[in-house]
Amino acid sequence: MPEKIRVLVVDDEPQILRALRINLNARGFDVTTASSGAGALTAAGQTNPHVIVLDLGLPDIDGFTVLAGLRGWTNVPVIVLSARVDSSDKVQALDAGADDYVTKPFGMEEFLARLRAAVRRGSASTDEALPVVQTDAFTVDLGAKQVIRDGEPVHLTPTEWGVLEMLVRHEGKLVSQRDILNHVWGPTYGAQSNYLRVYLASLRRKLEPDPTRPRHLLTEAGMGYRFVG
Template sequence: MKPGERDQPAKILIVDDEPQIMRVLRTALSAQGYSVRVASNGAEGADMAREWNPDLVITDVSMPEMNGVDLCRELRQESQVPIIVLSVRNNERMKIEALDAGADDYVTKPFSIQELQARVRAQLRRTVASTGEEPDVIDIGDFHIDKLQHRVTVRGQEVHLTPKQFDLLTCFAERPDQVLTHRTLLHAVWGANADQPEYLRVNIGQLRKKIEAADEPRYIITEPWIGYRFLPSGNDDQ
């Protein structure tokens, strides 16, 4: 078996109270060769996740009995299974809460099946590639990061970062193409009690100046009102 491949179809659990969306997702993902099960609310989804042990969970955020935010919290008590949340465009608050509760990514309704399938592939690739150990060197896209030496090269050129900038870049590189909320980044770099978003804005701006080749960001993409997404090979990753 080649690296990044599975010896059996990935198991995907879909949790959504809208039957039409559930049918569309089940049909589209089954056609891609995945093993798919569905649940109509968060409580049912939590029980099925414990019983079936899926490789990926896709959940709506607004549901009866247990919403997607509470489902994320429930799953994170027992598992690191990748979670993609589905959210309507005007429900930013619940989207942010879900990401802070442990969701790995989100897709905004209405969405294209192609976009969702790409997000699914990205999450499953990271799961297969994960060894459970923290590497001392990260080689990803245009970036080479040596955590022991605190050295970074971008497109083969060494760049000099402050400790906080280095920690930010490392945090991004360990979770590529994943939405990281402002709170997640603040806690990861400045500690659990950090609540000064201006620290993050300033350091993101300085980091971009050092790693971007042009004025328009290619690597650190702003997710409005939510946080940032890191594309290690630039916008071509999308």
């Protein structure tokens, strides 16, 4: 039997925990729940989930603090679940390392589609031998899913890796915003160009010698992005 996908759901609303637990269990997921930030961090360490659903409005620790704590040691995909609809909250969550942002109330089928997409992004592929691409600032090992800069591995979230990998695989070619969004997030995200701006800015901070004047991760205004080795 294939291994069940482990999901950690963190929310202080009992009815949401119950609804997600029932729906996810019915679809074959292995579900753990937590109702506090401290409980979330403990459960994440104990269960090693494949994906985490994280509410921002927790009673003890702010959800952004929980997210920062998680990103200190794991790349597991995190879907933020929040009643906050302001775009600045969404950008802050994505910039802090979240992989997706779902606002309450939400449709269960759309939520499940986003959950499956997050799991796909986080799963490592061990198929074919893939090339190593070198620049004067960093090295991208597509097979090992790793980036090295100044002799040290660079910590990337699964979504950051997904964006970088697609650009590197199309080295020298213009990749449209829609193509990247469809590949990394799925077809329902074709117009969410703000997601890309957040992740490209983060990748440049981590990889470019001068993020304000990028040499390798280039923007083609109004069209897309290009990786130049």
